[in-house]
Amino acid sequence: MKRFYHISDNPRIKIFEPRAPMASQYRMLPDVVFAITGxxxxxxxLPRDCPRVTYYIGPQTSAADRQYFFGHSTATYIVAVEAAWLKRIQQAIIYCYEFPPDNFYLLDQCAGYYISEKTVAPLQVKPIYNVMDEMLKRNVELRFMPSIISLASAVKDSSLNFSLIRMLYAR
Incomplete structure (x- = not known):
């Protein structure tokens, strides 16, 4: 059975109400609750508004893209953020809500987004006090860059599986 999660900086959410998606590519959807699998x-x-470029190798990823974007990395996933966010990332406390699997359906396989059009009551919430440590436990290479804009463009045009998150805030 899949487990579904939602990350927030708010530790006191009792009910998640469906709301309009912020990302332009999902604005045609009804109000929904977003979730992600483990x-x-x-x-x-990461902190909510931290812009990030996330990517991983999929079955369609070309050998050239694998070499170019992963090089000698042994990580399964890469998350790139702007260096200006380092202090906020180090100080962040975020909360991982676990949802019951009922009523969620897959929206985007590549990004791993699941949605529910119904109100969701979380099963539990766990604080995460060290987000960098939590990422490293998951075989993620966390890259800090002066800017992630050109990387986002390159990843978007590649054969990788990816998600570009909060890019509105990228410099």
Whole structure:
């Protein structure tokens, strides 16, 4: 059975109400509650508005893209963030809500997004006090860069599986 999660900086959410998606590519959806499975949970283990480029190798990834984007990395996943966010990441406390699997369905296989059009009561919430440590436990390479804009463009045009999150805030 799949487990579904939602990350927030708010430790006191009792009920998740469906709301309009913020990302432009999902604005045609009805109001929903977003969730992610454990496999790609690391994409959200950062402060909410932290822009990030996340990617991993999929079955369609070319050898050239594998070499170019992963090089000698042994990580399964790469998450790139802007160096200006380092202090906020180090100081962040975030909360991982676990949801019951009922009523969720897959929206985006590559990004791992699941949605529910119904109100969701979390099963439990766990604080995460060290987000960098939590990512490293998941075989994630966390990269700090002066800017992630050109990387986002390159990843978007590649054969990798990826998610570009909060890019509105990228410099």
């Amino acid at each position: 496999e790609l949970l690391h994409n959200y283990l």
